[in-house]
Each structure stands twice: as structure tokens, then as C-alpha cells.
Amino acid sequence: MKNIILSLAICLPAFAQAQPSSQVAWTPEQLNFAKAGDPVKGQEKAKLCGGCHGEKGISASPSYPSLAGQLPTYLYKQLQDYSNGSRQDPMMDGVAKSLTPQDAADLAAWFASLPPAFQSRSPMVYEQAGNLVKNGDRDRMLPPCEVCHGSAGKGQAMDIPALSAQNAAYISFTLKAFKSGQRHNDIYGRMRILAESLSDQEIEELGFYYQNIRN
Numbered sequence: 754m755k756n757i758i759l760s761l762a763i764c765l766p767a768f769a770q771a772q773p774s775s776q777v778a779w780t781p782e783q784l785n786f787a788k789a790g791d792p793v794k795g796q797e798k799a800k801l802c803g804g805c806h807g808e809k810g811i812s813a814s815p816s817y818p819s820l821a822g823q824l825p826t827y828l829y830k831q832l833q834d835y836s837n838g839s840r841q842d843p844m845m846d847g848v849a850k851s852l853t854p855q856d857a858a859d860l861a862a863w864f865a866s867l868p869p870a871f872q873s874r875s876p877m878v879y880e881q882a883g884n885l886v887k888n889g890d891r892d893r894m895l896p897p898c899e900v901c902h903g904s905a906g907k908g909q910a911m912d913i914p915a916l917s918a919q920n921a922a923y924i925s926f927t928l929k930a931f932k933s934g935q936r937h938n939d940i941y942g943r944m945r946i947l948a949e950s951l952s953d954q955e956i957e958e959l960g961f962y963y964q965n966i967r968n
């Protein structure tokens with residue numbers, strides 16, 4: 754019996770492990786706390802972040818995410834996820850561990866209050882990506898991205914991030930991380946399941962598609 758349980762556990766896909774993918778549970782208390790950050794205090798603490806994410810939340814390197822205009826609750830969740838190891842990154846782990854939950858809420862409020870970045874001027878039309886975003890793909894049971902991320906890529910609810918004007922290189926990098934399971938902090942595995950069936954070429958194109966959206 755023990756052996757059967759053991760082999761079952763080994764066969765389960767990464768996202769079905771007993772460990773929850775995130776320790777952030779959206780109780781009304783948690784949600785109110787995450788929404789009630791103080792942007793003025795956040796601005797003060799953001800000095801720690803400017804070197805990588807830019808003083809105004811517009812990141813200096815295309816492989817780092819911009820934070821300006823992102824949903825505060827999404828930012829708060831990510832900081833908590835890095836802090837407790839649900840999401841891992843050598844550059845973020847230490848920073849996030851040094852923050853209290855109050856710091857995280859304040860920083861989230863500050864970056865969310867800033868106007869989003871728009872740096873892309875690419876005249877390219879990304880048809881394949883546009884089709885995935887608007888229609889998904891029935892054969893692969895892929896829902897359209899916009900069902901969750903919104904038609905203008907603005908994100909919604911508490912933890913579905915805005916993607917519009919985000920750096921293409923970062924979007925592709927993080928989609929590949931969901932695809933390989935290296936990033937696994939999405940509650941219910943919502944992104945891992947989808948990313949698994951995207952080709953690397955689609956992932957590249959989706960990055961540019963979203964980077965090109967100005968809200």
C-alpha cells in the first residue's frame with residue numbers, strides 16, 4: 754500500500770503536489786491588507802528597487818519586469834511569494850525577505866500608482882499571438898489569454914497581472930519558466946497548464962504582442 758502511494762506521488766505532475774503553489778490565500782482580510790498600502794511610505798522604501806526596476810517602476814533592463822501601473826494586489830502577492838520561497842529568483846529572494854508584509858503592501862501601492870511604461874515602437878503585426886490572445890486554440894484546449902488578462906491586457910481581479918507594455922523579454926522569460934515549472938507560484942496552476950502547450954515561437958511572439966499594447 755505504501756508503495757502504491759509512493760509511486761502515485763512520484764507520477765503526479767509538478768503542479769499537483771501537496772504543497773500549495775502560493776501561501777497567499779485571498780481571504781477578505783488579506784485582500785484588504787494588500788489593498789491598503791501607503792504609497793508615500795512605499796516611495797521611500799522603493800529606493801531599494803530603483804537600480805533594477807527604475808525609479809518610476811520602468812525597468813532599466815528588458816529582462817527585468819516593469820512594475821509601474823501593475824495591480825497592487827498582484828505585486829503584493831509576488832513579493833510574499835519570493836519572501837517565502839514559493840517563487841524563486843536570485844535577485845529577488847533576498848530583497849523580498851528583507852521586507853515586512855506592511856513594506857510589501859506600501860511598495861505595491863507606490864508602484865501601482867505610477868503610469869505604466871510604454872517604450873515599444875515596433876510596427877510589426879503579431880498575428881499568431883493576436884489570435885491566441887483573442888481566440889485561444891480549441892484543439893489544444895487553450896482559452897484566449899484575454900479571458901483572464903483582459904482585452905487590453907490590463908489584468909483584473911486580485912492576482913491576474915497587467916501585461917500591456919511589459920517588456921517582451923521578461924514576458925517570454927517568465928512564460929518559459931511557467932512552461933518548465935521553474936516558476937510555480939500560480940494558484941491552481943492556471944498559467945503552467947496553458948504555458949505547457951505553447952511553442953517557444955508563440956511565447957516569443959506573445960511577448961512582443963503585449964509589449965506593443967499601449968493603454
Ligand code: HEC
Nearest residue numbers: 801802804805806817818828831832841842844845848860
Ligand atoms: C538586483 C536587481 C533587483 C532589485 C534590487 C529588485 N528587483 Fe524585483 N525583480 C528583479 C528581477 C530580475 C525580477 C524577475 C525575477 C523572476 O523572473 O522571477 C524581479 C521581479 C520582481 C517582481 C515580480 C514582477 C512580476 O511582474 O511578476 C516584483 C513585484 C518585484 N521584483 C518587486 C521589487 C521591489 C518592490 C524591489 C525593492 C524592494 C525590488 N523588486 C528590487 C530584479 C530586482
Ligand code: HEC
Nearest residue numbers: 896897898900901912913914924927938939940943944959
Ligand atoms: C485562467 C486565467 C488565465 C489565462 C487564460 C491566462 N492567464 Fe496568464 N496569468 C494568470 C494568473 C492568475 C497569473 C498570475 C500568476 C501568479 O500568481 O503568479 C498569470 C500570469 C501571467 C504572466 C506573468 C506576468 C508577470 O508579470 O510575471 C504572463 C506573462 C501571462 N500570464 C501570460 C499569459 C498569456 C500569454 C496567456 C494566453 C496564452 C495567458 N496568460 C492566459 C491567469 C491566466
